[in-house]
Structures are given as C-alpha cells and as structure tokens.
Amino acid sequence: MSQSLGVSELICRILVNRCIDDYETAKRFIQPDIEGLYDGRLMKDLEKGTLIIKDKIAGNKKIRIIGDYDVDGVISTYILYKALNRCGAKVDYVIPHRIYDGYGINNSIIEIAKKDGIDTIITCDNGISALEQIKYAKELGITVIVTDHHDVPFIEDANLNRIQVTPEADAVIDMKQGDCEYPFKLLCGAGVAFKFIQVLYQYMNVPKHEEKYFYEFLAIATVCDVVDLTGENRILVKNGLEAIGNSKNIGLNALIEQTGIMGKEIGVYHLGFIIGPCINASGRLDCAIKGLELLLCDDREKAVQMAQELYSLNNERKNMTLAGVEEVVATVENSDLKNDRVLVVYRPDIHESIAGIIAGKIREKYNVPTFILTDSENCVKGSGRSIDAYNMFEELQKCKELLTKFGGHPLAAGFSLEPDKVDALRLKLNFCSTLTEDDLIARIYIDAQIPIDTVNLQLAEELKLLEPYGKGNSKPLFADKNISVIRASVLGANRNVLKLRLLSNNRYTDCIYFGDIQEFDCYIKCKFGEQELNKMYSGQNNNVKLDMTFHIDVNEYNGNRNAQIIMQNYR
Template identity: 70%
Template sequence: MQKWILRNPKFDFKKMSKELGISELLCRIIVNRGIKDIDNARKFIKADNHGLYDPRQMKDLVKGVSIIQEKIKNNKKIRIIGDYDVDGVVSTYILYKAFARCGAVVDYAIPHRILDGYGINNSLIEKALNDGIDTIITCDNGIAAKEQIQYARESGMTVIVTDHHDVPDTIPEADAIIDMKQPDCQYPFKLLCGAGVAFKFIQVLYEEMCIPREEESEFYEFVAIATVCDVVDLTDENRILVRQGLNVISDTKNIGLCALLQKTGILGKNISVYHLGFIIGPCINASGRLDWAMKGLELLLTDDEKEAMALATELYELNNERKHMTVKGVEDTIETIENSSLKSDRVFVVYKPDIHESIAGIIAGKVRERYNVPTFILTSGENCVKGSGRSIEEYNMFEELSKCKELFTKFGGHPMAAGFSLDADKVDILRERINSITTLTDDDLIAKVYIDAHIPLSAINIRTAEELNYLEPYGKGNSKPLFAEKNISIKRAGVFGNERKVLKLRLQGGTSFIDCIYFGDIDEFDAYVSERFGNTELQNMYKGRTNKIKLDMIFNIEINEYNGYKNVQVVLQYYR
C-alpha cells in the first residue's frame, strides 16, 4: 500500500520555460528537485565541467598537496590507507595512480572487513612503522580516527586525512584534514564521496606538479563508479562527475575494468548509472564483502590482460555468491518476521546469527523496501553481535540508536543507515527499547510515492521523452521522474521475455494509445485486476477484447528503440 502524492509547487514555470528554452513540464520537474534559481537550473541542464568548483576552496587541501609535494621531492615513503567498499577502493586507486605519476615512493593498504574493521587502525599503523613509512594519507576514512592518528603522529609519522563522512565533535590532530563537511570549510558542495575528494586533491596536485590538465580525465569513470555506488546525492557536482564518467567509460583504457565489462556482458554497451550501481560496483565490492578488497584494487591496477580476466572472473563469481547469500538471507528474514511477533513492531530488530555480517546491511535494505519499516539485521560477529540498519525518511536511525547508546560497545551512522556492536544478551533488550521509544505512527509507515506531474497520455510523445534526457543521470537526489494519469483503459495485454517476466500493455486514454511495459510481479497484477473487475474481464484483456478495466497509473516515460525504429512508451511503476 502506498500514498500517492502529487508535487504541486507554486512557481512561474512559464517564465522559467521562456528563459531556459525548455518545456514547462521539464521546468516543473527541475523545481521539484529543489532548483528554483535560473542560473542553477541552467547549470543543472548543462552539467558540464564548467560547473565544477575550485578544489582550492576545500579546507587544508592546498596544505595537504604541499605536504605531499615535499614528501615526493625528498623521496619519503607514502602509504595510502583506504576502505574496503567501492568508494574506498576507487579512492585508493585514484591517489595511488596520481602519486605514482608524480614520481612518489608510494604504496597502499586496505583493511580487511572482518579482521580489521572499518578505516585506519593501530595494527595498520604499526605495520606502516615497521615498513619505514614516513607519511600516511587516508581516503574515505580517518575523520573519526582521533586516537589512531594521534598514535601515528606520536610515532613520528605525517598524517593527511581525506574523507567525506560527517565530522565528529572532536577531530584528529592530523597534519592536514580534508573533509568539506568541516564547519569552517568554505567548499560550496558538501556531498562528494571519498573518491570525489581524492579527485579534487589530485586536480591541485597535478597542477602544482605541472602534469597536463587533460590527464585528470582518466579518473572520471572511476569517480563516477564510486559516486553512484556510495549512494550520495546525484546533484550539483556529483551529477557532473557522473555524467563525465559515463561519457568515457565505454571506451575505457583500463585493462582491469575492461575485463570486468567483458565478464559481466556489458562491454560495448551504452553504460548507464544502472550498470555502475548494480553490475560493475557490486563486483568490485564483492571482494571486500566476502574476501579482501585488495583484489578489487589489484584488478584496477593490473597491466596484464590475463591477470585482469582472472581477477574479473573471481570478482564476478564472488558477486554471484554474494547475490545468492543475499536472496537466501532475505527469504529467511521475511519468514522469521511473518511467523513471529516481530511483524507487529514499528522497528524491526531481527537477529539472524548465520547471516554473513558483510551482507547484513544489504538484507536490511531489502526488508525495509518490502515493509517500509526501519530494519536492523543482527548477526554473529567475532566476539559479539553486529547490527546493520537501513531506515525510512521518517526515522532518524542514528538519533534513535543514540538514545540506547549504553547498550552498545560501538555504534555509528547517519539518519538513513547505521551500524553497531553489542553483547548477545542485549539483543532482546535492544528490540524492546528501540520499539518502546519510537514515535513512528501508522501514517509514517505507509510508503509515499511522489509524482512529478499529472500528464494525459495524449501529451506523451517522442519529443517529451527526448527532452527528459536533459535530467540524466538519475540516482539518489535526482530520481527518474514519475508521471500519473487516471482511468486508463487497457486494450490488450501480453507476457513476453525469455523468462516470461515482462508484461506489455496497450493503453488508451481518451482517443490516444500508447505502449506500456511492466517489470513487476505479473501474478500480483493479474490477481489485483481479477479481484477488482472479475476474471472474465482479465481474460478479455489478454485476448485483446473489449473490457471494463480502468486503472490509475504511475509511470516513467522513455524511448524504445528496436530495429532502427524509435517509439515512445511508458514503464508502469504503480497502479490502483
């Protein structure tokens, strides 16, 4: 069940349309994204490199670059310490390649998810000391590592932090801290991922080291992968960086990435945000989840085609294993919820000891999507129970955990996602406490679907669909626009595809007709239509006969290309 909400902002769309030379419909969608200023709207539509900000505005970035320059000049050993997710791997790759290009004596380390945990730790620092490392630079971590960085500096090392996470009350005393979320940082865009911050760093480093400006473009495709996979908002600078990356990734010169594109069957295809977020990224991520993220980094760094294909195959198979584990974990969790008192809770706290801790967050997200209920999945860790949560807009997960902080040995996160560790005997106490203090209402737990515009079928054409391309790439913060129409008749229906999982409908609205496809649960759709209109009408629909079926629909608009022909179609998302 969803609540359908039509966005209806008060705005002079006619004036914006005239100034920008685009339709009022496109203006409405842009305003729905919170962009009301004409200059920002123009920048949104163009989304080119001229919209990127000067990296020198980022606090301590010039200082950090100056330190690295000096270390390169004096042949000091530099170690990059990243993280085990896609953003951490890509950030490490960007810094390593750029530093090596500048002649640095540089290597890298990535923590093991299970053995080391997140970010820089004392064992990594001790290893760096034993290896004669002079300087550590973190990427995608470090802003919260106060004690660890203090230990490194007291041991005589120089430490530079590059990060993008929220800044804690007390920050490390590093030699330079580069995180645009610092309160006194003047950088105008605060939502870069870790790889975005690393890219900004090397932009200035290349300039100072007199490396040709065009060489930084080799990193666009990698920044795009990290930006999409870290699920930061695809707005402003992030949108520009992802668009630039998508423009070049199909012609990548990176041997490892090329092997991965080939292994996943998308080499030569028009790569989209979907491919970055659901095919390429998860394969790189799989090594960090089920093995060691170093393999993902080695794939990107290798110059050997044979090694690249072997690593790509290994990552591809690891990701398939991860997918199977996730499906089983989701099924088992849903069964547990449906057959217990958990189903009546407003916040799910589900303890599944056998779930691999690296996929607990993914499973929490899938369960959250199904029930629209904030969900914590708990599993057995090394010496404790570990939990990972995914939330809904109405529930600030980090704040709610903070109210129970005495239960945890460690916790952290933000409003939409969080993680923690606690002793096994506190699991039931956590479930009871988190539910007793919540202020979530029945209305909060109803999923909201926000519609960008009501549009009659007669107004949908190729020109409409082509103009919508200005809005790409889509992602968090810039979702694919949703449109709605009421009382749509279905003239005929058919099921297609190799696995018979695609429903194709011929729709009529007034005197207009348009094709529609649906990738959802066809059995559920049929059951709904049969219940509302009767089985005879359902059969008439499939046989192309006159029927009495009329539905309200929410859909996307897109162009279908087949055998050189283009036609506009809609993609059904919700119906009633």
C-alpha cells in the same frame, strides 16, 4: 524559468520538484560540464594537505594510503595511489580486511606503518571518526592527513548544543565540517580524493587533462556509494559515463567483458548493479585488495583471471543474500519483531559482509528502519538501512553507551557491540524512536499528471536532458487517471512482460509492465471480475479502467524510434 533555460515547462517543473529553482543551479544541472566543478581549495584543510604531501614527495618520505573495503574506498585508494605515483611519491596502500580489521584505520595498521618506516598516512573514505586511532598515530610521530566524506562525530553540551569533534590530524579534509565553506556537501569518498589530487596536480605541474583518467572511476564510486546525483556528483557521473565506453583500463575492461556488457551503452544501472557489486564482492567475501589490484593490473591475461574470480565471488554473494533475506523474513514473521517500528534482527549465522545488503532488502519489504546483526570475530556487528523519516546515524548516537564503535549516514550505518547488549539495543532504539504510523506509510511521489495521449517522441527525447538518474535525481514519474484498457497480452521468452493497449481521449497508446503479472491479473479479477479479465486479454469491449504511474522512455526497434510508456504502479 523555461524561457531562461530554453527547455519546456515540464522539464522546469521536474527540476523544481528536486529543489533546483535558481538559474545557476538549473543551468549546471542541464549542462553538467566538468568546468562547473568547484575549486577544491574551498574545502577546509585541502590546500594544507596537498602542500604537506608535496613536501613529503620532495623529501622522498614514505606515504601509506589507508582505504576502505567497499567500492568507494577501493576507488578512493586507486585514485590517490595512481595520482601520488604520477607525482613521484614513494607510496603504497593498505585496505583493512572487513572481518579481521573492521572499518577504517586501527591501531594495528598504525603500528605496522610505524614498523615499516611510514612517515605519512593519508586516509580515504574513512578517518573522520577515528579520534583515538589518529591520536595514537600522532603520538608515534606519524603525519596524518584525513580525507573523508562521512558525518562528523559530535558531543552535546549541557544545553544540548552539538559540538563537532574532529581528529587531531595534520589536515582534516571533510566538507561536512561545520566550518568548511565548500559549497557542495554530498561528494563520496572518491570525490573528495579527486578534489585533493586536482589541487595536488596543479602544485606538481601535472597537465590538467590527465584528470580525465579518473572520470570513469569517479562515476562508479559515486553511483555505488548511493550519494545524491545532483550538483558535482551529477557532473562527475555524466562525464564518467561518457568516458567508460572508451576506457583504457585493462582490469576494468576485463570486468566489463566478463559481465557481458561490453559494447553496450553503459549507464547508471550497469555501474550500480553489475560493475560495482563485482568490485565490492572481493571486500565482502574475500579481501578488497583484489578489486583494487584488478584496477591496477596492466597484464591482460592476469586481468581476465581476476575479473572471472570477482564475477564468481559476486554470484556467490548473490546466492548468500537470497538465503539470508528468506531467513530474516521468516524470523520477523514468526516473532513479535514484526510489531517493532525499528527492526533489529540478530542472526549469528549470516555472513557479516552481506548484512547491509540484507538490511536494505528487509527495509524495502517492510518500509521500516532495519538493522541486521551477526556474529563477528570478537563481537556482534550490525549494518542498518533506513527510511527518509529516520536518521540512523543520530539514532545510534542516542545508544552510543551500548556500542563499542559506530558510524555512517542518515540512511545507512554500521556498528559493533558486545553480544549481551543486543536486546538492550533493540529496546532502546524502539523506545527512542519518534516514528509515527504516518512515517511508515510507503509513498509514491509523482512529478506531474500527464494525459497519456499527450506522450510523444519529442517529450521522451527531451526528458533525456535529466539523465543520469539515481538517488536525489530519480527518474521522472508521471500519472494519469481513468484510463481504459482495450487489450492485454503477455510477451517475452519467459512470459514476463505485460503489454497493454490503452485508450485515452480517443487516442490509442501502448504501455508495457515488467512487474508481477500474476498479481496484476488477481487485482483486475478482484476489482472487475473474471469475465472482464478474460475480455481484456481477448481484446473485447470491457469495463477495466486504471489509474497508473509511469515512466516515459525512447524505444528503439528495427531502426524505428518512438515514445514508450512503462507502467510502474496501478490501481
């Protein structure tokens, strides 16, 4: 494999660890070229849907896009709106309000569309589970095209065989349909919308190079929707990151400037933790239309004002999240909830828009599937985040008689229910759970054991072939054992960086650690004694030895480049 691809055996081992073990897939991974994308016509109903839209444009029919209020939904709406406009469509958009409308298309949105003379509705990042709503739209004579990426609802027959149930739309485009032959099943909603407009552009004779305009937005949506950064997603993110530094979008540039990352090399972290959350903040605490209108804005002064507002909303969301996490932890620790293998925590006063974020934080702390429930307008709403051993969507399926609405993925889901069903849901989710003690043990998986003394700049540079990192393509994690710590020092203006001088096989290597230094010191003191801890910090001979896991990066300082080891875990 190494010889075929022209890369080191270590790189190939890392690829195999990620289940990439055939030449074509590996080559596409190492060289994520935009030409490696599959033809959108392979996706069931996609060509059918584009031909419908082409006819509607020719007939000057009114088209309405129904999006969703998260980053993926906003960007899906943006892509479809810009593309349909480019094709000469008479098009507008609606994004449901998180609190007043809830997720996805609903009867009220359909009735308003009918009243407004809308001929065709096209959904994005929603619609696959809206069986009744789409049936209602069809009864009103509206043409409906669904573009979605979520799991397809199913029923079970007498033999417990699963039968997928899809909406009665004119075209249903979702690669997770059982009879869809599209090879890559992990696109986000914006990815599906992009495949749609790729084919539409061909039929409408729009130059192919105009697709590039959407790359940067696809990267943001793909990272923020936390889909695996493999296959086509990797291609889209890689190309999007290259494009975003030269973005011509006035609104996006205003946001990049407002968040203080203008001029920096923007990576996955900036998309997922800086840019994305600001776009998301409007959908959480206000109306997601604001995030969309920022991206559509062509007035520099107005864009700056909108970016400032989104930035402020995101800071408000951060503070609310911190308070909510503390509240939920206190609830768990002071009740019998901490004995549950599936946490169902009902806190009526938590803002429903941040329930999912809080669920994720609690899941990280306890390493158990977590649902956070809170009061909504007329019901209780819940958001869940899961662990690999627990398929949240399927477990909710077992409790569907208790829920008024639900949907999602194996690792994340949302639902609504009546207040008097909360306790019953908690009991049933735990009763039905097959999680074992072993499932709930947090695990750290390494890619390889590498002697620290063999780490060099050449290796650090070669590892960059595997970027960008994210879900499904985590940053390579290595380990080594029995390493002597010669000296320790604390650096940084905030005294929050630990630097270790290590000795392995008669070679000295520097390592840094960004974790809890006080906890590290307590651990060393407990294991080796206070005297050895003091010797370590003063650089005297000591008995401190560690096993550690670490990342390898390239460090650039004053024009010099060298390999840098960043400790992640120790024992």
